[in-house]
Amino acid sequence: MKVGILGTGMVGQTIAAKLAENGDDVMIGTRDVQATLAKDKPDMMGNPPFRVWHDKNHKVKVGTFADTAAHAQLVVNALSGQASIEGLKMAGEKNIAGKIVVDISNPLDFSKGMPPSLFMSNTTSLGEEIQKAFPNAKVVKTLNTVNAYLMVDPKKLKDGDHTMFVSGNDAAAKAEVTAWLKKSFGWSDVLDLGDLTTARGSEMAVALWARVWMSTNNPMFAFKVVR
């Protein structure tokens, strides 16, 4: 499948690498291709420059946001919460219209220190706001409640015995994303929360995620809905 991943950070890289390894035709999108490839210093989190990753993952094409969305049958929003709507606008309404947009972003605000607060929550969600801005896309919120390593390899933790949530307004799109999570990454327990307003639940759960992470000093955990 042709997949377009918006965002060249750690989440975008991890998903792109896994899908390329699976045999998908993957393009990863950035605001400025030359600038991204020219970076020669680690990012703020200490991750190596993009080109170091790309040398190891040269099958992944690199393009602008618009190139990437145009390439894609399936679009993945792996941008930061703050950059998501602007990045999708740069990708172009016409390039995402009618397509599934898997939205992984969280509305994290790091400006007040750690743990982050959410710059929107409770009575709306970033998933909903993206859907409102792009009414012709089929936004499915998922993967936003675990770290990047677990997104693409849930079996790394207790043989995958934990839960992934999906929220979206289009039932067929949700079913397709659910099948994709299972086939591409090995998720087994995928729970459909309902329409996109339910993304408020999974995004707000990230407030708990951040505190579990800080109290346990270990990001390799996940929530399971025991039922």
Next chain:
Amino acid sequence: MKVGILGTGMVGQTIAAKLAENGDDVMIGTRDVQATLAKDKPDMMGNPPFRVWHDKNHKVKVGTFADTAAHAQLVVNALSGQASIEGLKMAGEKNIAGKIVVDISNPLDFSKGMPPSLFMSNTTSLGEEIQKAFPNAKVVKTLNTVNAYLMVDPKKLKDGDHTMFVSGNDAAAKAEVTAWLKKSFGWSDVLDLGDLTTARGSEMAVALWARVWMSTNNPMFAFKVVR
């Protein structure tokens, strides 16, 4: 132990009944004892009147909020989120000073329909606001992420293989509450999130709780931190 439970709703009743069964000296507190005992109709949720429950649980003493807090070595706030701070004020600062207050409440706002939103979240929590209002109490937030049946009998679900969170500023109080959760109710996986600001995490997770409940039509579930 002498336990005082503020709130005669379903959560207060369930905890009071369990602790009385365990042999604790339990008082349950209400704003107006005569009015509570005089009720002869089911509540909004269809639960039978208080006196029907009390006839079956006559070992539980009934008192005002102030009587109940004065009686208690351990205070449990089982009031609704909206009523919590006012109820604790009626209980009396001097009656809770120096005591552990186990805060089970969630800042739920049902005024905009279901699922509820939170009337405070993200940059504060109800647990923190209670602590600010009663600086001499030792507030420990816990039990707010499961329904009342699971609070007092976690083993009812998958032999208790799920997680309860505790947040609080007083380490000794948290340790005491953790031991109490294990001994009185049978909790096995109790995760200390940190100081009371971490109650933002467990309270916001209730937004996810509500949506899992609505999508599965089953309140008998709990979150497990798989790690």
